[in-house]
Amino acid sequence: MSNSENSQTPIGNFGKFGLLDHLTRNVSIKNKGTVKGIGDDSAVIDTSGELSLVSTDLLLEGIHFNLIYTPLRHLGYKTVIRAISDIYAMNGVPGQILIGLGLSSKFSVEKVTELYEGILLACRKYNVDLAGGDITSSLTGLTLSVTATGTVEREKLGNRDGAGPNDLICVTGNFGAAFMGLQILERERKLFSRDSGFKPDFAGFEYIIERQLKPEFPANVVRHLKEADIRPTAMIDVSDGLASDLIHVCRLSGTGCRIWYEKIPIDLETSKAAEEFQMDPATPALNGGEDFELLFTVPVDYADKIRDIPGVSLIGHMTNADLGYKLINEEGSEITLKAQGWEMSEG
């Protein structure tokens, strides 16, 4: 997991402020909206008259990530992606993140530094300032809370409830990759736990494993939409699964939907992995989750404009509510979409 298992520095060597100082000593403020970052009671943000967006997520070891196969740098990176995807989903621009960190004594300063390297790498790439946070000890493992803030012009605010019947359903990227990447990682972990001489083999699945461990967000699509002056009627980031998030938009908008299976973008590696697990690729694509793609709807006259945006696919259209939530499969049959249930794990 770490390149430097030798000579690890116990966290207790630093005081609370000392550890925060150490982790954030190279943090510089990039966005002019960040009036004050780390080191005061709260971050101070100048939204210059735009609306302020705030979102928070909680990530727990053993629930959201397994450190056996998750490098801490990647975990830090993904934490930022998860946070800013909520801001993009409001048609906004992320500006700042704040990180809350709960650490058990198994984490050395070096390991926490790796986590922060990943956080700061994503911050640089997505032009976001690390602007504050909290750090505390934990009895069990790693707890991460992340708050993202951003801004949006008043008249461009994205909604989840504005889709109308006949609006086109558009998505970015492809679906099910992160879920199948996780299945591959879990399969190899189980084989390794039975036989420590076993060499995990990820050949041919590099892309979907990267989608699981170090995803990106299609920020450029949000920019393209703005440049093309397209304001989606509804917008959501797909993190709970395509079916679940689409149904969520339908419910709030009071519509039904029809999507075509053959139009749902699925990467070849995702299909190949699904085959190895004897799954229909539609299952991870519709219900996998953690895709960090964008789903949005636009009026039907925007079809040509949308086709011009790279990385966007049209997968169907909204309908009147009484027509329900339907997937049309390759044989032309209608299958009712279901939002995946959410299960509390035991603990």
Added chain:
Amino acid sequence: MSNSENSQTPIGNFGKFGLLDHLTRNVSIKNKGTVKGIGDDSAVIDTSGELSLVSTDLLLEGIHFNLIYTPLRHLGYKTVIRAISDIYAMNGVPGQILIGLGLSSKFSVEKVTELYEGILLACRKYNVDLAGGDITSSLTGLTLSVTATGTVEREKLGNRDGAGPNDLICVTGNFGAAFMGLQILERERKLFSRDSGFKPDFAGFEYIIERQLKPEFPANVVRHLKEADIRPTAMIDVSDGLASDLIHVCRLSGTGCRIWYEKIPIDLETSKAAEEFQMDPATPALNGGEDFELLFTVPVDYADKIRDIPGVSLIGHMTNADLGYKLINEEGSEITLKAQGWEMSEG
């Protein structure tokens, strides 16, 4: 801990969105700045041209609270106080909070509802909107993350680094109460754990126990300062201990300080409890933490104006940095103040 141990509803009975809906079904938006609250990718806040403030805290079971003697309603209430105190400490007005919740399966819907009742009670009292959050399962116990947002007029922003030599050091309320309340609770818990027939006795310590379990924040002082048109040169909420937070302001401002022991406000119950534990009351007052009081500095000409504000005490003054951080005791001797170390617990 709960009034309704019978007929508890497992959390698994609700889906993720179902549980959030259930917990927040009575939440109504009060502040006109809250454009969108719960139910979208992020909260949307209109700061009307003022600066936006954002702060986040992480609270973990076994580290920050013990559910043996902490009613969940009180824990919810205190979580809000902790969050908004960071906004007040910037001379701002809190407007919204977002709650992240990690729940193990030992928590029933009824128990989580109690937690939310406390959160919403504090929100009503301090005129704050619950505007979003996250909810997830946890392997071990209760994890709470809380993000507070607020606004401050550009020219009234509070700083930690603006104190000058000779500025007066002002504090609200009294110190050490929450810490001694915790000692009493812990003492009774230990006695109870040895003999389950033991009846915990809190008589005479009601006030300091309330300060530990269900604290308030002196929001009225922030209002009084505004009405009296006093802009503190530096400001911090005292949560890590009076000595530690005062030294923090001194370091950032490049000053030293002198405070008088006899001027530090200490409640009679705090002194009485300290006596029972054979402690000098100065110890909890200076190093106890969780006071949720405000410390601020003002130029010396404001002395009379400050004395007019109820609930504020003058405890000393800033000095040049080379004079260090000094407490003058009752005999007139100088004692060097130390910031309490921060220890990572084992885990």
